[in-house]
Amino acid sequence: MYKQATEPDTDSQLAGILERNIHAMIARRQHEEQKKPAQDRVADTITAFTGSMRFVYIHLVIFAVWIIVNLPGVPFPKFDPTYVVLAMFASVEAIFLSTFVLISQNRMAALADKRAELDLQVSLLAEHEITRAITLLRDIAERMNLEASHNPELGELSRDVAPEKVLDKMEQFEHQVSGTSSASNRPR
Numbered sequence: 620m621y622k623q624a625t626e627p628d629t630d631s632q633l634a635g636i637l638e639r640n641i642h643a644m645i646a647r648r649q650h651e652e653q654k655k656p657a658q659d660r661v662a663d664t665i666t667a668f669t670g671s672m673r674f675v676y677i678h679l680v681i682f683a684v685w686i687i688v689n690l691p692g693v694p695f696p697k698f699d700p701t702y703v704v705l706a707m708f709a710s711v712e713a714i715f716l717s718t719f720v721l722i723s724q725n726r727m728a729a730l731a732d733k734r735a736e737l738d739l740q741v742s743l744l745a746e747h748e749i750t751r752a753i754t755l756l757r758d759i760a761e762r763m764n765l766e767a768s769h770n771p772e773l774g775e776l777s778r779d780v781a782p783e784k785v786l787d788k789m790e791q792f793e794h795q796v797s798g799t800s801s802a803s804n805r806p807r
Contacts (some may be wrong), residue, residue: 651730659722659726662719662722662723662726663723663726665716665719666719666720666722666723669716669719669720682705685699685702685705686702686705689702689705739782743780743782746779746780747779750776750777750778750779750780753773753776753777754777757773757777
């Protein structure tokens with residue numbers, strides 16, 4: 620990319636900001652990982668292991684040997700000829716594994732909610748800053764008597780967005796759409 624000699628080097632400034640943000644996020648993740656209760660660490664470790672191919676291979680071998688040993692005509696002592704114990708073992712294991720997965724998913728959902736809240740706060744702050752910048756630029760353009768200052772969109776763009784009003788409007792539109800679709804589905 621070609622840069623003029625008078626243009627400041629923003630790549631190094633941007634890299635510094637990105638580097639700071641990356642380090643802050645990594646430090647935060649490490650802090651949260653260290654702060655995690657032992658039971659969550661155990662659940663995460665079990666979930667990570669049970670979600671691996673090694674777990675699948677181990678089960679393939681165990682179940683295959685179990686089934687083969689208990690087949691009729693195989694010269695091994697039968698310990699589960701009807702496979703009831705195998706079914707019970709698999710059922711109990713499934714109960715515990717699904718519980719561990721749910722524990723991990725609940726914690727991940729809570730983290731996702733925190734990140735979404737952070738994204739919303741950053742977006743609202745950015746929107747506020749942009750609104751202030753638009754207001755300032757419009758005022759400068761008016762003082763300089765520039766035609767762009769008379770753009771009708773600037774009035775709306777220079778007002779802060781009230782998130783609760785946006786949510787209210789979204790709910791209103793949802794109700795209108797769902798009311799329309801349910802009305803069209805009614806028998807005549």
